Amino acid sequence: MQxxxxxxxxxxxxxxxxxxxxxxxxxxxxxxxxxxxxxxSQAWTRSVPGAAAVNWDTDxxxxxxxxxxxxxxxxxxxxxxxxxxxxxxRRGVRQVKNTVRRLTRWYLRYLADQINAFNHFLxxxxxxxxxxxxxxxxxxxxxxxxxxxxxxxxxxxAPLGEAVADxxxxxxxxxxxxxxxxxxxxxxxxxAGVAAHGVDESAGVISDGVDEGLDLRVATPFEHLDRIADGxxxxxxxxxxxxxxxxxxxxxxxxxxxxxxEPSGRIVVAVADVLTRSGPEAELLRGVxxxxxxxxxxxxxxxxxxxxxxxxxxxxxxxxxxxxx
Amino acid sequence: MGFHTLAVDRMLRELGAVSTIYTAHLNAETVDLARHxxxxxxxxxxxxxxxxxSIGSPMVDYLLGRPEPLMLNYHNMxxxxxxxxxxxxxxxxxxxxxxxxxGFCRRAVVAVADSDFNARELLECRRVEVIxxxxxxxxxxxxxxxxxxxxxxxxxxxxxxxGRLAPNKCQHDLLAALAVLRQQIPTAELVLVGSATSSRxxxxxxxxxxxxxxxxxxxxxxxxxxxxxxSWYRRADVFVCLSEHEGFCVPILEAMAWGVPVVAFDAAAxxxxxxxxxxxxxxxxxxxxxxxxxxxxxxxxxRERLVQLGSDRAEELRTGATRPQWQEFLADLLKSDLLxxxxxxx
Numbered sequence: 001m002q003x004x005x006x007x008x009x010x011x012x013x014x015x016x017x018x019x020x021x022x023x024x025x026x027x028x029x030x031x032x033x034x035x036x037x038x039x040x041s042q043a044w045t046r047s048v049p050g051a052a053a054v055n056w057d058t059d060x061x062x063x064x065x066x067x068x069x070x071x072x073x074x075x076x077x078x079x080x081x082x083x084x085x086x087x088x089x090r091r092g093v094r095q096v097k098n099t100v101r102r103l104t105r106w107y108l109r110y111l112a113d114q115i116n117a118f119n120h121f122l123x124x125x126x127x128x129x130x131x132x133x134x135x136x137x138x139x140x141x142x143x144x145x146x147x148x149x150x151x152x153x154x155x156x157x158a159p160l161g162e163a164v165a166d167x168x169x170x171x172x173x174x175x176x177x178x179x180x181x182x183x184x185x186x187x188x189x190x191x192a193g194v195a196a197h198g199v200d201e202s203a204g205v206i207s208d209g210v211d212e213g214l215d216l217r218v219a220t221p222f223e224h225l226d227r228i229a230d231g232x233x234x235x236x237x238x239x240x241x242x243x244x245x246x247x248x249x250x251x252x253x254x255x256x257x258x259x260x261x262e263p264s265g266r267i268v269v270a271v272a273d274v275l276t277r278s279g280p281e282a283e284l285l286r287g288v289x290x291x292x293x294x295x296x297x298x299x300x301x302x303x304x305x306x307x308x309x310x311x312x313x314x315x316x317x318x319x320x321x322x323x324x325x
Numbered sequence: 326m327g328f329h330t331l332a333v334d335r336m337l338r339e340l341g342a343v344s345t346i347y348t349a350h351l352n353a354e355t356v357d358l359a360r361h362x363x364x365x366x367x368x369x370x371x372x373x374x375x376x377x378x379s380i381g382s383p384m385v386d387y388l389l390g391r392p393e394p395l396m397l398n399y400h401n402m403x404x405x406x407x408x409x410x411x412x413x414x415x416x417x418x419x420x421x422x423x424x425x426x427x428g429f430c431r432r433a434v435v436a437v438a439d440s441d442f443n444a445r446e447l448l449e450c451r452r453v454e455v456i457x458x459x460x461x462x463x464x465x466x467x468x469x470x471x472x473x474x475x476x477x478x479x480x481x482x483x484x485x486x487x488g489r490l491a492p493n494k495c496q497h498d499l500l501a502a503l504a505v506l507r508q509q510i511p512t513a514e515l516v517l518v519g520s521a522t523s524s525r526x527x528x529x530x531x532x533x534x535x536x537x538x539x540x541x542x543x544x545x546x547x548x549x550x551x552x553x554x555x556s557w558y559r560r561a562d563v564f565v566c567l568s569e570h571e572g573f574c575v576p577i578l579e580a581m582a583w584g585v586p587v588v589a590f591d592a593a594a595x596x597x598x599x600x601x602x603x604x605x606x607x608x609x610x611x612x613x614x615x616x617x618x619x620x621x622x623x624x625x626x627x628r629e630r631l632v633q634l635g636s637d638r639a640e641e642l643r644t645g646a647t648r649p650q651w652q653e654f655l656a657d658l659l660k661s662d663l664l665x666x667x668x669x670x671x
Contacts, residue, residue, distance in 0.1 A: 005634070005637070008630050008633070008634055009601035009602075009634070011627075011630060012601060012602075012603075012604065012627075012630065012631065012634065013601070015604065015620065015624075015627055016604055016605065016606065016617075018620075019604065019606070019613065019616045019617045019620055020606070020607075020608060020613060022616045022620070023608075023610070023612040023613040023615075023616040026612055026616065027612055033505070033508075033612055036504070036505060036508070036611075037501075037505070037610060037611050037612060040501045040504055040505070040537060040611055041501075043533060043536040043537055044497050044501065044533055046536065047497075047529040047530075047532045047533040047536065048410065048529055098386065098390070101386070112417060113413070113414060115413075115417065117413055
């Protein structure tokens with residue numbers, strides 16, 4: 001009987017995990033769901049006190065600023081006072097203290113309400129600030145959001161893996177592959193005798209490679225590089241998801257990659273040329289990603305010796321290799 | 326006045342004690358059950374005062390000035406932060422209540438909390454017992470009266486939550502989940518039973534439902550009589566609790582007793598109350614909650630298991646099982662040396 005109950009609870013626990021995974025997969029396969037969740041969150045924010053007075057979607061920046069200043073004005077006009085000081089229970093002074101407390105409470109109740117209002121408006125002000133920041137961030141992330149409507153960047157194929165491995169075959173230290181997908185590039189590097197590992201933010205994508213014994217981990221390129229000590233990698237490969245990064249993130253990624261590689265270390269960039277994009281991809285991903293030539297320019301400007309090599313691939317046609325000096 | 330207070334009063338009388346309930350707020354419902362606490366000083370001195378803490382109260386200061394031994398009965402106090410943005414005065418009263426609680430704990434000879442979660446807030450008490458809350462047997466089904474498929478409306482999916490409309494109960498998260506759920510199950514509806522602790526919060530919920538285009542699918546029932554509440558439990562397909570703060574959450578227990586599968590958010594005492602007999606989610610984003618409800622509705626085997634586990638859990642905690650614990654505790658307390666503390670104080 002006890003075993004039955006334990007088994008049933010284990011079953012429920014497993015279902016809970018499956019539900020979380022199911023929801024995650026739904027979001028990945030249905031960008032509209034992500035947008036709906038965000039819109040729901042914004043709708044609730046509009047309904048809460050304070051924020052209800054502000055229409056974040058239609059008010060002009062000047063209106064928003066004026067509203068924030070109005071809330072600040074409210075905060076300034078209120079004060080903070082606590083009239084509910086603890087009353088001791090020592091017998092001799094108890095009655096006197098209780099009487100004083102009752103009178104004080106009666107007299108200062110109005111001020112106590114102001115304290116509450118103060119807190120109320122302060123919270124609203126913070127909420128407003130948060131909303132304004134969210135709007136700024138939302139604008140900055142427009143390309144990322146729209147990117148959800150184009151096909152994901154395809155996996156590297158075996159020839160691309162071999163080509164990257166040729167460029168890094170002489171590395172005698174660890175090499176990290178950012179956005180490794182199923183591990184084609186990592187696999188080719190390992191076959192070439194390089195101590196390579198890969199990271200990808202999708203656990204589902206790397207699972208087959210992990211089963212094959214490759215060192216693939218779940219992380220974004222930023223998370224992974226952030227955890228790596230200065231100069232501790234012989235090489236970094238940037239591919240796939242870096243095609244979908246905006247200029248600020250790209251700049252950060254380049255700096256992080258350069259920080260992580262040793263003085264003579266190499267960075268290989270294997271991405272499609274943004275200048276060859278067409279159709280919806282060209283419009284929706286405007287301002288996202290770089291052409292190989294621009295990669296070379298940025299890396300050269302950071303003091304690297306850069307080489308461009310032709311590659312006969314269906315998407316990736318040029319590989320960028322930068323060696324740190 | 327809650328059922329638990331009345332039940333403890335009745336139990337004390339059954340044990341031969343003379344018990345009187347005092348309150349700071351008499352109203353039409355309580356005037357025949359209790360006396361105003363200002364009469365207490367004129368009544369015969371009791372051997373023990375049991376204080377049911379719920380919010381800041383002048384009674385605490387009064388009791389701290391009394392010589393009788395004090396016992397604290399604690400079912401939790403909502404953290405004031407939940408209310409500052411909605412009902413600042415109520416938030417301040419709750420903060421006041423928590424400050425009073427600390428002082429009361431130092432004086433109390435014993436405290437009883439209805440969950441481990443609540444007991445952890447009474448660290449300053451010299452002795453804390455954990456005994457589940459006494460629940461109203463009238464709200465539990467007698468054998469055979471649990472919900473059956475025939476009670477449920479096949480044309481709609483009924484999601485139920487029972488609890489005051491309050492920010493800590495997070496009914497807005499239920500609305501958000503419903504909006505996503507209706508993408509998959511357009512007949513899904515949400516029934517919210519419980520009066521409003523915050524009228525502002527209730528107004529915001531109604532606006533939110535309208536904003537999401539689901540106002541017609543949400544029913545605000547308010548406080549309902551017991552038979553009507555039972556009828557909702559019989560009609561519900563799933564009970565969903567997304568509260569961020571619950572000291573125990575009796576409605577979860579009631580839903581389980583009525584054969585309604587439970588989905589709950591992992592917060593405060595809720596996981597302990599559910600105890601593996603329902604789906605406990607550590608993420609209550611709308612997509613996750615909707616996926617959980619869909620899973621229960623679409624997976625008969627899961628539903629049956631949850632109903633059985635819930636039924637066992639409810640039986641474990643319902644008054645019938647809890648009552649002996651309370652009787653034993655009170656009987657021991659009435660005979661114990663703790664009550665002699667009065668003479669020492671005098």
